Amino acid sequence: DVKVTQSSRYLVKRTGEKVFLECVQDMDHENMFWYRQDPGLGLRLIYFSYDVKMKEKGDIPEGYSVSREKKERFSLILESASTNQTSMYLCASSSLTGDNNEKLFFGSGTQLSVL
Amino acid sequence: DQQVKQNSPSLSVQEGRISILNCDYTNSMFDYFLWYKKYPAEGPTFLISISSIKDKNEDGRFTVFLNKSAKHLSLHIVPSQPGDSAVYFCAASAGYPAGSYQLTFGKGTKLSVIP
Secondary structure (H helix, E strand, O other): OOOEEEOOOEEEEOOOOOEEEOEEEOOOOOEEEEEEEEOOOEEEEEEEEOOOOOOEEOOOOOOEEEEEEEOOEEEEEEOOOOHHHOEEEEEEEEEEOOOOOEEEEEOOOEEEEEO | OOOEEOOOOEEEEEOOOOEEEEEEEOOOOOOEEEEEEEOOOOOOEEEEEEEOOOOEEEEOOEEEEEEOOOOEEEEEEOOOOHHHOEEEEEEEEOOOOOOOOOOEEOOOEEEEEEO
16 A cells, blocks of 8 residues: 655644654655645645656745655745644645546645644 | 635535535546545545546445536445545546646535434
């Protein structure tokens, strides 16, 4: 089975702190993604990467950056955490289905609280 | 502009009955659709998908129907079980070349199956 591992389940940080969220996948997937999930807003794409050292902005990249130094690892960075970044953060990687479509595999999520 | 809409934030169904979750989309370029299920404090897990060349796909108790002319898809769960209680996300993609695409998610429908 595909495993996507997020380093922390729960995280509490203070406003202004720099926050690192780590994600590792063990299936040699090319593509990796960071989403945030908020009640009533669904899943929103922050950044994604389709190769090492490559990154693309998603729908809500402001206030975030990412790093993909190795294929299996995709990090999300909050340069200066703010209270509106309190959310559930979900990492995912993807594989191609038999009909050449992509299917996402998600980690368990990190619930981040910024005080 | 919300391209994938799940207009019912919640749905309650009696155990053993049918659950029908609906999803509408506006982007006529979407040609692959997925349903994900999410339990609290866990990442979403893939449930079932359908390509636009089909109008129905079935997997056990789960069936997805696609009506391209109406830009509408639905997920049927028969019979519903208490373990099906979760948030269900509809997602769509536009068939970009492999490695350069992203899913667009709806806001989710919370299903409660009452014993």
